Amino acid sequence: MRVLGVEIGGLSIGGIETFIDLPEWKVGFDLGRVREAAVQRPLLCFTHAHVDHLGGVVSHAALRHLRRVEPPTYVIPRENEAAFAALFAAWRELDRSTLEHRVVPLAPGDEFPLPNKLLLRPFRSPHRVATQGYALWSRKRKLRPEFAELPQSELDRRMRTHAAEMTELVETPEFAxxxxTLIELVEREEVVRRARILVLECTFLDERVSVAECRSKGHTHLDEIVERAELFLNEALVLSHFSLRYTRNEVLELLDRKLPPSLKPRVTPFLEGWR
Ligand SMILES: [Zn+2]
Structure with missing residues (x-):
């Protein structure tokens, strides 16, 4: 699906599998089970090690080797570095293959420049195991506002010699x-509230799973999002990771009924590959 001109592919089903694909930006997030689209991605960023988010990684490395394409790069939470290496060591021993790949362990506060020129920055997401979300930041030189009124010819003349002083580096969180995660993420992380496009976990939608039970599983409930509707400054909010107990029509109907007018026009459910 396209959101604010950005293609978002993959699929996300709570507890089953998650893969969020940004084909134009050539980066994917999480891989619960290997997917053909994912094999095309040389770069995958993993949020945490639950099997429905990481289970496809070994097959991914193996399939890229089979296709004779460049070995993949995996961005992982720094806490997972040793266990991730042990996972691949065990598979290499079992499989007698190299499963070649590069690992980039990152923690909140770190940044990693992507080949697409966006900057990847992780942030802490509160969940049952070590988890981090990711923001993609663009960085552009823009004219300082005090020069905006200058006539074009004067501007061109001055820019030839003083471009550095007349412009500033502006960073924009394009995607998060x-x-x-628990809903507290939205309160704690400014980038989550401000990213132009936010893909947010929303596993449970109604009383079939209460807010309390949802929280005990480390997840977010639609009612918690509704209660905090005013926090979201995003241009687009994509809700994802729905439990399989909801049909497509139930998701659409519950969102339509529960979301306040201030939020509803900006919300899109992520129902790619949904039944
Ligand atoms: Zn999880």
């Missing part, structure tokens, strides 16, 4: 993906 929460990973699995």
């Amino acid at each position: 993906f929460s990973g699995d």
Whole structure:
């Protein structure tokens, strides 16, 4: 689906599998089970090590080797570095293959420049295991506002010699993906509230799973999002990771009924590959 001109593919089903794909930006997030579209991605960023988010990684490395394409790069939470290496060591021993790949362990506060020129910055997501979401930041030189009124010819003349002083580096969070999280993430992380496009976990939608039970699983409930509707400054909010107990029509109907007018026009459910 396209959101604010950005293609978002993959699929996300709570507890089953998650893969959020940004084909134009050539980066994917999480891989519960290997997917053909994911094999095309040389770069995957993992939010946490629950099997429905990480289970496809070994197959991914193996399939890229089979296709004779460049070995993949995996961005992982720094807490997972040793266990991730042990996972691949065990598979290499079992499989007698190299499963070649590069690992980039990152923690909140770190940044990693992507080949697409966006900057990847992780942030902490509160969940049952070590989890981090990711923001993609663009960085552009823009004219300082005090020069905006200058006539074009004067501007061109001055820019030839003083471009550095007349411009500033502006960083914009273009995209953020929460990973699995409690709703507190939205209160704690400014980038989550401000990202132009936010893909937010929203596993449970109605009383079939109460807010309390949802929280005990480390997840976010639609009612908690509704209660905090005024926090979201995003241009687009993509809700994802719905439990399989909801049909497509139930998701659409519950969102339509519960979301306040201030939020509803900006919300799109992520129902790619949904039944
Ligand atoms: Zn999880």
